[in-house]
Amino acid sequence: MAANEFLNNYLPFAMMLVIGIVFVAIALFMSRMVRPSVKTKEKLSTYECAETPVGDARIHYNIQYYMIVIVFLIFDVEVLFMYPWAVQLRSLGGLGFIEMVLFIEVLIIGLAYAWRKEALEWIQ
Template identity: 50%
Template structure:
């Protein structure tokens, strides 16, 4: 009599976890070309020959824009599960989410006034 039926799939998954990544690395190593010609060492980007230096310094505004995007992306990640269980969590959870959104709104207004959302 098997008291723990979940062990079978778990062990199978663990076995795949231990075999697939090393197997993929071994297959890619076996199939990789052995020649190191000039074409292989060139930089490739969208089929166009690279022009100029690869090291370009970006304006800090791009980083601020990306940071604001990530903040609101994480907000979406937090709001989606809450919306799924909205009918079971009650009115207090609604107030908590409204507070959460208000704090994010304050951050958005601050970033907007500081010019972090201006794309120049």
């Protein structure tokens, strides 16, 4: 019964996934039927404000974005721990609340550390 209910609940998900892909495929296919296709060297060059493209776009990038992703990863995993706690808080009572206060305190110390180390600053 439980397995069946799970199937029933996620059936729309599976079907939406398939139908979404099919929808995009049909739209792209329809456009392929009607659109012109006259390719020239200029058309296929990368857009760079009508100039000849200079070099490759995939160059060394600002380290700042990497720092943000690292901090994000830590927070995202910790946020994940809060979901089961939030659902069960009423039955956990005061102890659950104190535990989460400690957890968030550690989280805030981590944020303060990243802040102090200027991981969140935008370095020019």
